Amino acid sequence: MNKKIRKATTHISQNEVLLFERSSAGKKAYELPPLDVPEVDPATLLGAQARQDLGHMPEVSEVEIIRHFTRLSTWNYAVDHGMYPLGSCTMKYNPRVNEVVARLTGLAEAHPYQPERISQGALRILKMLSEQLIEITGMDAITLQPAAGAHGELTGILLVRAYLESLGNPRKKVLIPDSAHGTNPATAAMAGYAVENLKSNAAGMVDIASLVAQVNEDVAALMLTNPNTLGVFEQEIHKIAEVLHAKGALLYMDGANMNALVGKTRPGDFGVDVMHLNLHKTFSTPHGGGGPGSGPVACKKILEPFLPSPVVVTKPDGTLGFDYNRPKSLGRVRMFYGNFGMHIRALAYIMANGPDGLRQTTEDAVLNANYIRKGLEGAYDLPYKTPTMHEVVFSDHIQSQKGIKTGDIAKRLIDYGFHPYTVSFPLVVHGAIMIEPTESESKESCDMFVEAMKDIAEEVEEHPEFVLEAPHNTRISRLDETMAARKPILRWKPQSEAAGK
Amino acid sequence: MRYLPKSESDREVMLRQIGVKSIDDLFAAIPPEYRLKGDLKIPRAYAESEIVEFFRDCATGSAQGYATFLGAGAYSHYRPVVIDSLVSRGEFFTAYTPYQPEIAQGTLQSIFEFQSMICELTGMDVANASMYDGSTGAAEALMMAARLTGRHKSVVATSVHPEYREVIATYARYQGMPISTVAYGKNGRVDLDALEKGIDNETAGVLIQSPNFFGTIEDVAAIADLVHKKGALLIVSIAEAVSLGIVKPPVEADIVSMEAQSFGVPLGFGGPYCGVMATKDKFVRQMPGRLVGQTLDRNGKRGFVLTLSTREQHIRREKATSNICTNQALVALMCSIFMTVYGREGLKDLAKQNLAKAHYAAGEFKKAGATLLFDGAPRFNEFVILTKTDPYAINDKLLGQRIIGGFPLKKFYPDLGNASLWCCTETTAKASIDAAAKEVAL
Numbered sequence: 021m022n023k024k025i026r027k028a029t030t031h032i033s034q035n036e037v038l039l040f041e042r043s044s045a046g047k048k049a050y051e052l053p054p055l056d057v058p059e060v061d062p063a064t065l066l067g068a069q070a071r072q073d074l075g076h077m078p079e080v081s082e083v084e085i086i087r088h089f090t091r092l093s094t095w096n097y098a099v100d101h102g103m104y105p106l107g108s109c110t111m112k113y114n115p116r117v118n119e120v121v122a123r124l125t126g127l128a129e130a131h132p133y134q135p136e137r138i139s140q141g142a143l144r145i146l147k148m149l150s151e152q153l154i155e156i157t158g159m160d161a162i163t164l165q166p167a168a169g170a171h172g173e174l175t176g177i178l179l180v181r182a183y184l185e186s187l188g189n190p191r192k193k194v195l196i197p198d199s200a201h202g203t204n205p206a207t208a209a210m211a212g213y214a215v216e217n218l219k220s221n222a223a224g225m226v227d228i229a230s231l232v233a234q235v236n237e238d239v240a241a242l243m244l245t246n247p248n249t250l251g252v253f254e255q256e257i258h259k260i261a262e263v264l265h266a267k268g269a270l271l272y273m274d275g276a277n278m279n280a281l282v283g284k285t286r287p288g289d290f291g292v293d294v295m296h297l298n299l300h301k302t303f304s305t306p307h308g309g310g311g312p313g314s315g316p317v318a319c320k321k322i323l324e325p326f327l328p329s330p331v332v333v334t335k336p337d338g339t340l341g342f343d344y345n346r347p348k349s350l351g352r353v354r355m356f357y358g359n360f361g362m363h364i365r366a367l368a369y370i371m372a373n374g375p376d377g378l379r380q381t382t383e384d385a386v387l388n389a390n391y392i393r394k395g396l397e398g399a400y401d402l403p404y405k406t407p408t409m410h411e412v413v414f415s416d417h418i419q420s421q422k423g424i425k426t427g428d429i430a431k432r433l434i435d436y437g438f439h440p441y442t443v444s445f446p447l448v449v450h451g452a453i454m455i456e457p458t459e460s461e462s463k464e465s466c467d468m469f470v471e472a473m474k475d476i477a478e479e480v481e482e483h484p485e486f487v488l489e490a491p492h493n494t495r496i497s498r499l500d501e502t503m504a505a506r507k508p509i510l511r512w513k514p515q516s517e518a519a520g521k
Numbered sequence: 522m523r524y525l526p527k528s529e530s531d532r533e534v535m536l537r538q539i540g541v542k543s544i545d546d547l548f549a550a551i552p553p554e555y556r557l558k559g560d561l562k563i564p565r566a567y568a569e570s571e572i573v574e575f576f577r578d579c580a581t582g583s584a585q586g587y588a589t590f591l592g593a594g595a596y597s598h599y600r601p602v603v604i605d606s607l608v609s610r611g612e613f614f615t616a617y618t619p620y621q622p623e624i625a626q627g628t629l630q631s632i633f634e635f636q637s638m639i640c641e642l643t644g645m646d647v648a649n650a651s652m653y654d655g656s657t658g659a660a661e662a663l664m665m666a667a668r669l670t671g672r673h674k675s676v677v678a679t680s681v682h683p684e685y686r687e688v689i690a691t692y693a694r695y696q697g698m699p700i701s702t703v704a705y706g707k708n709g710r711v712d713l714d715a716l717e718k719g720i721d722n723e724t725a726g727v728l729i730q731s732p733n734f735f736g737t738i739e740d741v742a743a744i745a746d747l748v749h750k751k752g753a754l755l756i757v758s759i760a761e762a763v764s765l766g767i768v769k770p771p772v773e774a775d776i777v778s779m780e781a782q783s784f785g786v787p788l789g790f791g792g793p794y795c796g797v798m799a800t801k802d803k804f805v806r807q808m809p810g811r812l813v814g815q816t817l818d819r820n821g822k823r824g825f826v827l828t829l830s831t832r833e834q835h836i837r838r839e840k841a842t843s844n845i846c847t848n849q850a851l852v853a854l855m856c857s858i859f860m861t862v863y864g865r866e867g868l869k870d871l872a873k874q875n876l877a878k879a880h881y882a883a884g885e886f887k888k889a890g891a892t893l894l895f896d897g898a899p900r901f902n903e904f905v906i907l908t909k910t911d912p913y914a915i916n917d918k919l920l921g922q923r924i925i926g927g928f929p930l931k932k933f934y935p936d937l938g939n940a941s942l943w944c945c946t947e948t949t950a951k952a953s954i955d956a957a958a959k960e961v962a963l
């Protein structure tokens with residue numbers, strides 16, 4: 021008796037096809053209510069502008085949609101699964117109450133142009149968040165309009181530009197340390213400035229002597245991340261501000277790393293003129309698989325007149341409203357008022373913490389990073405021995421002797437159940453391993469992470485080829501990125517069309 | 522401190538292991554004079570129940586229970602419930618940019634599907650993973666046109682959303698990109714003669730919106746002809762994405778810059794929304810934003826990765842096509858689910874209902890005595906009326922009946938006097954239209 025056993029090699033949920041491949045004519049997932057006005061004929065109303073058909077848009081049923089996206093979701097790793105120590109990204113826990121309050125009907129269905137009279141609650145949220153972020157940063161004024169960190173950078177540098185222009189000369193250059201994130205130089209270019217690189221010193225900080233030599237009347241601003249991307253606090257921050265201010269230049273702070281500072285120190289107190297915050301990092305709004313974010317820009321009094329229009333004000337009758345009459349404003353950087361849904365979530369986060377909670381959060385974030393640093397010292401090369409704040413940057417120097425790079429170690433970490441750290445950034449560290457645990461990790465998960473990283477270091481010594489082939493436990497193995505870039509396939513096409521090309 | 526997974530004794534053990542006495546030793550790098558001595562002056566920690574209470578209070582009296590005729594760049598469409606049930610999965614909303622494709626195929630495949638559907642709908646070859654919104658996307662599209670043509674000037678129609686135009690002005694100012702405008706004619710469409718005169722051999726891109734800010738559908742083919750004859754590129758901005766269900770896609774354009782909020786994204790007092798840019802294959806290397814591409818793994822299995830990233834800031838720094846990094850991924854996922862729920866037939870049916878409601882409303886308003894402006898060209902779900910009464914006064918009366926009236930245009934177009942812009946979607950009830958018609962008569 022030779023009964024053939026039929027068995028799927030992997031669970032069907034691991035082989036979900038593209039939506040288009042699920043589609044067949046006549047399936048549907050919607051039902052519109054009956055039309056309560058007379059039907060119209062599109063051809064009559066639109067003439068030549070009427071559309072004939074919708075090409076290959078999918079036709080599927082509701083249950084298939086639920087299964088499709090649910091299956092896809094299970095192929096992701098997320099903060100909800102475990103530690104996601106992606107340096108510079110602050111992958112902290114995203115509180116559920118934030119999601120609930122952001123979806124309250126009165127807020128979720130508010131039209132941006134609805135009368136101010138019925139928008140008092142939304143305006144109150146904008147005002148309260150503004151006030152609390154001003155207090156947290158120690159600045160004087162703020163705009164919530166920018167949609168992400170890089171957008172905040174652009175807004176901030178345009179503020180600098182508008183201010184300098186009002187003094188008669190916008191100047192030509194922006195100084196950017198070699199450790200900076202790529203958005204900084206890209207932003208300076210968008211704001212019409214030339215970028216001049218600033219070298220770090222042996223401790224990984226701004227070299228004051230180089231700064232003094234480079235700052236002159238052509239320099240509009242220095243864009244500085246503090247703590248910088250090595251996780252190092254710029255100890256001479258006040259000196260840096262003085263050098264700039266003495267020559268009429270301003271200090272811009274990239275606030276991506278505010279999770280190291282909230283409740284412990286304030287950029288406004290240590291000489292920063294303008295900065296952005298990433299609500300999707302420091303203030304727990306979810307990263308959403310790549311966005312949306314929100315990048316408020318806080319500034320000192322001298323820059324306030326130039327903030328994007330509109331701003332929220334209390335009107336003479338005591339109600340809140342938008343002020344559009346801002347003659348010196350740099351203009352608008354986004355339609356409406358910014359990513360309001362993220363503003364709600366950030367405010368809910370601040371409320372849930374209060375002053376004690378925010379301080380404890382910062383302390384725990386810094387504690388975790390230092391604990392991991394201590395645990396991995398020796399096993400991995402630590403290029404900068406300067407004290408660490410909320411993140412620590414090792415390198416693959418030891419492992420690369422065996423031909424194993426930071427990217428390989430990252431892939432192997434996946435097998436241990438962790439999301440990898442940030443690979444190959446900052447550029448000042450060759451083979452960077454940038455670890456930011458955040459406060460959301462318990463002692464146990466930090467211990468497990470350290471153990472995993474140490475095990476991998478041993479594997480590199482004993483079985484480097486095993487690390488090179490990682491990950492081993494995922495649905496798919498390493499993907500051919502070169503092929504993807506060389507012959508880009510950026511959309512689905514029906515087989516007949518795809519073959520014809 | 523319910524979000525922190527540590528006990529006091531955990532902290533002590535960890536400090537000891539690190540080799541410091543107190544947590545403050547770890548903050549020693551901060552000069553003492555800048556260390557905060559006391560608490561931040563913000564309210565005490567709230568219980569979860571208090572937080573919900575506070576935001577409920579903020580939400581009361583806003584939007585809920587009102588019928589609305591507002592469009593003007595943000596549209597009130599019904600959102601199928603599967604959208605929130607799927608995007609609320611932690612696997613989607615608590616992940617980040619899919620830098621590690623082996624554990625991010627869910628995000629990557631869904632973005633690939635998003636890009637594909639946007640291409641199907643717009644008639645373009647390639648679409649990116651999203652931009653912040655329609656306004657910044659339009660600005661970046663003009664900058665892209667400048668890179669592609671090597672020219673530096675832009676022409677923008679005054680019938681493009683006024684707030685988009687404000688954003689464009691901000692972005693263009695320091696790009697050395699002078700912007701001139703081209704007016705609309707009597708039928709609300711771009712004035713072709715003026716456009717012809719407005720383009721010269723230094724013009725890189727021409728930006729129009731269709732349906733435009735007045736709801737009028739532009740003759741994209743005719744405009745494209747004219748623009749291309751002068752060697753410039755045509756960018757078509759689409760603010761009301763549902764129009765694509767029934768309006769001919771702008772296939773003649775070189776770049777389509779879209780705001781996809783209509784595809785299942787909450788109005789949310791203006792954001793987060795979902796910009797997206799689409800273009801022809803040959804222009805892809807100058808396109809800003811992330812792109813997902815298809816490839817194979819070591820076993821020959823299909824998978825998806827972020828690709829063509831040499832355009833982007835993390836590789837090219839000041840020479841990048843844009844500074845954009847974080848985009849609107851989760852919102853793009855909402856749009857994808859919306860597009861899938863309605864699909865090939867549903868988007869058509871949905872758009873048809875919008876068309877019918879707006880057509881009925883325009884007719885009723887006209888019967889009631891309002892003048893219909895720009896009546897000589899096709900429209901989708903918005904139309905402009907001129908009333909004898911100040912539209913703010915009309916809206917005040919309607920608000921008492923829990924109806925939010927149309928958008929008074931004098932804010933942006935003072936010369937249009939008492940004109941206002943009204944929008945009807947599938948959610949607009951006939952009863953609301955009839956009630957509003959009574960007030961616009963006055």
Ligand SMILES: Cc1ncc(COP(=O)(O)O)c(C=O)c1O
Pocket residue numbers: 108109168169170171201203204245249274276277298313315845846847
């Ligand atoms: C140091 C730093 N600056 C700027 C950014 C840009 O922020 P966003 O991605 O929100 O635009 C990032 C993050 O991605 C960052 O890590």
